[in-house]
Amino acid sequence: MVVDIPLALIKTAAVTGIGLLWANLTVKAFQIAWHIISTSPEKEEIWPMKKMVVCEQCQKHFLDDGNELEQKMFLCEVCRDLY
Numbered sequence: 001m002v003v004d005i006p007l008a009l010i011k012t013a014a015v016t017g018i019g020l021l022w023a024n025l026t027v028k029a030f031q032i033a034w035h036i037i038s039t040s041p042e043k044e045e046i047w048p049m050k051k052m053v054v055c056e057q058c059q060k061h062f063l064d065d066g067n068e069l070e071q072k073m074f075l076c077e078v079c080r081d082l083y
Contacts, residue, residue, distance in 0.1 A: 055079055 053064045057079040064074065 057082075 051064050052061050053074045054061055055076040056073045057075055060076055062076045
């Protein structure tokens, strides 16, 4: 019986590559399934979207927290404390 060594190596590499790919996908599928099973909706909190605004006094950028002064000005915490 004659064995073609280069052809056997190519076939072995192909089968090994397919096996590793299959194992990797199986592990990822189990991780996703475990995440879905172990995560309950009560634990997750939805944070409101915040946007970047510019302080009208000092011109610094900050996250808008929805708090405006009576003058309807966007002020950062430092400038808000001054007024």
